[in-house]
Amino acid sequence: MKSLILKALSDILVHMRIFGKRLSTPTGFWSIAVIALLVVIALYLFLENWQLRAEIADLKRQIVSLELREKELETQVDQLQKEREELLQNAVGSLRQRTTYMEKIISQLGLSRYLRQKKKRFPKAMGGPYLPPQKEYEVLLERIEEYLSMVQKVPLGKPCRGYISSYYGYRRDPFSGRRAFHSGIDIVGRYGTPVRSTADGVVYRVGYTRGLGRYVKIKHAHGFMTIYGHLRKTVVKRGERVKKGEIIGYLGNTGRSTGPHLHYEIRRWGRSLNPLRFIRAERKLARLAK
Secondary structure, rough: OEEEEEEEEHHHHHHHHHHHHHHHHHHHHHHHHHHHHHHHHHHHHHHHHHHHHHHHHHHHHHHHHHHHHHHHHHHHHHHHHHHHHHHHHHHHHHHHHHHHHHHHHHHOOOOHHHOOOOOOOOOOOOOOOOOOOOHOOOHHHHHHHHHHHHOOOOOOOOOOOOOOOOEEEEEEEOOOOOOOOOOOOEOOOOOEEEEEEOOOOOEEEEEEOOOOEEEEEEHHHHHHEEEEEEEEEEEEEEEEEEOOOOOOEEOOOOOOOOOOOOEEEEEEOOOEEEEHHHHHHHHHHHHHHH
């Protein structure tokens, strides 16, 4: 556009020179030249102004388009934020249920003293600091990990494959026929079936008695001890550290026994407990993990 205007100005000056030669005085020529120059400058400024207006209008349209896009993005961000909060609330609710369920299981195992919950002196009075969902989610995850670490040290589950033929409590003695207390459970299985530790611990004693035959005693955290009797063979030594699921021996028929089975006991602080409660607890925790 500028080049066309300059060319037009040059043509006007050329014509003005030709026209000026025909004029009688130089003053008339320059007057016409100045007028022509002013006309060209005015035309140039008009075109520049028109071009600037067009650019400004285009910029305004772009600004409006960007503002609309910004509002769309803000709406999408708000929607995503609401969905995130909703998912977080659902996750927190699920973790609360799992935490409560785990605390119930731990209490049933006699470990309520290790829970974080405190007794409420005033049940009707409520209050305390507000925990945002994200913070509560992190706290609940930390608590669940702490509980899982705790139960890893508690004897849970069955030590070997097989079915329970005799339960904990009073029963008729298989040899004398008299009523007698059975301090554990008997698990019938194939001769030589691997017997595994039901929790992390330290082997306390390995030996042989007339009643238990070959046996292994393992000390665990929180005052627990497990006893595995009538073993065909033992593969651990006293003082050895074992992990949950590690093989400690093989099912046999040694000692006072009527056939291949494992006599399994759980004691805490010297007091015998019902192993079935701990076997069921592991099944509950397995369902919780799903």
